Amino acid sequence: MIQKIINISKEAGEIIREGFGKKLTLEYKSNITDFVTNIDKEAENKIIEFIKKEYPSHNVLAEESGVDNRNSKYTWVIDPLDGTMNFAHGLPIFCVSIGVMKDSEIIAGVIYDVMNDAIFSAEKGSGAFQNSKKISVSENSDLEKSLLVTGFPYNIKENPDFAMERFNKFLMNSSGVRRLGSAAIDMCYVANGVFDGFWEVNLQPWDICAGMLLIKEAGGKISNFSNEQIDVYSKQLLATNNKVHNEMIKVLNEK
Numbered sequence: 001m002i003q004k005i006i007n008i009s010k011e012a013g014e015i016i017r018e019g020f021g022k023k024l025t026l027e028y029k030s031n032i033t034d035f036v037t038n039i040d041k042e043a044e045n046k047i048i049e050f051i052k053k054e055y056p057s058h059n060v061l062a063e064e065s066g067v068d069n070r071n072s073k074y075t076w077v078i079d080p081l082d083g084t085m086n087f088a089h090g091l092p093i094f095c096v097s098i099g100v101m102k103d104s105e106i107i108a109g110v111i112y113d114v115m116n117d118a119i120f121s122a123e124k125g126s127g128a129f130q131n132s133k134k135i136s137v138s139e140n141s142d143l144e145k146s147l148l149v150t151g152f153p154y155n156i157k158e159n160p161d162f163a164m165e166r167f168n169k170f171l172m173n174s175s176g177v178r179r180l181g182s183a184a185i186d187m188c189y190v191a192n193g194v195f196d197g198f199w200e201v202n203l204q205p206w207d208i209c210a211g212m213l214l215i216k217e218a219g220g221k222i223s224n225f226s227n228e229q230i231d232v233y234s235k236q237l238l239a240t241n242n243k244v245h246n247e248m249i250k251v252l253n254e255k
Helices: 002-019 038-054 084-089 160-173 183-191 206-219 245-252
Strands: 025-027 035-037 059-062 066-068 074-082 097-100 105-113 118-123 128-130 133-135 148-150 177-178 197-201 221-223 236-240
Touching: 002 038, 002 105, 025 177, 035 038, 038 059, 038 074, 038 148, 059 118, 059 206, 066 183, 074 084, 074 183, 074 206, 097 183, 097 206, 105 183, 105 206, 118 183, 118 206, 128 160, 128 183, 128 206, 128 221, 148 160, 148 183, 160 177, 160 197, 160 245, 183 206, 183 236, 197 245, 206 221, 206 236, 221 245, 236 245
Parallel strands: 059 074, 148 177, 148 197
Antiparallel strands: 025 035, 059 066, 074 097, 097 105, 105 118, 118 128, 128 133, 197 236, 221 236
């Protein structure tokens, strides 16, 4: 299955690569920062056509087309183009993200960093890989020496879950904080040791499903801001190399 997911991720990625820099059709959703392009839809249709052909009994949860519930144990969780804002503005940081769940457990995940032609993949219990090379989280255990990454939800002007205060605290307590504009790529870079930690609020299942498995299989840790176990529907996400996890929990909960 994992090789098939890799193959369809690359096919969807080719649609995205060919559309990059071209004139786009935009359709706005909740606000002016939340929109979908014709390329998002084309890439998603490609993936869903593949699932219907290869795994017709499986459920699908996709960002643009929603839920197709077939009462299967298996659910494909799809973000056809994570980083749409970057894509639409010509910034080459975006990806295809596909996770597969059996009941509530993530068993496979692939994230295709399109413009770097990098495939991040994981199967439950088999480790995490970048272009077939095994990867692992960083060894850093000092938050002050950490490079962190985060993102802001579409309703950031409402400052949900004290997002701005927490951002400022991490700026003061780390070596730096980056904001790439793609949660899935953020999680890849925690899995391969580029970043030591990632936190964000109000993410969706398709943003994090594949990335959660990647980080766990690379030796990292996932929780909410209270250090409790989470699933793909949780609205708080902390993902780290495990070694700075408790320090980040402490900062997240400072008053």
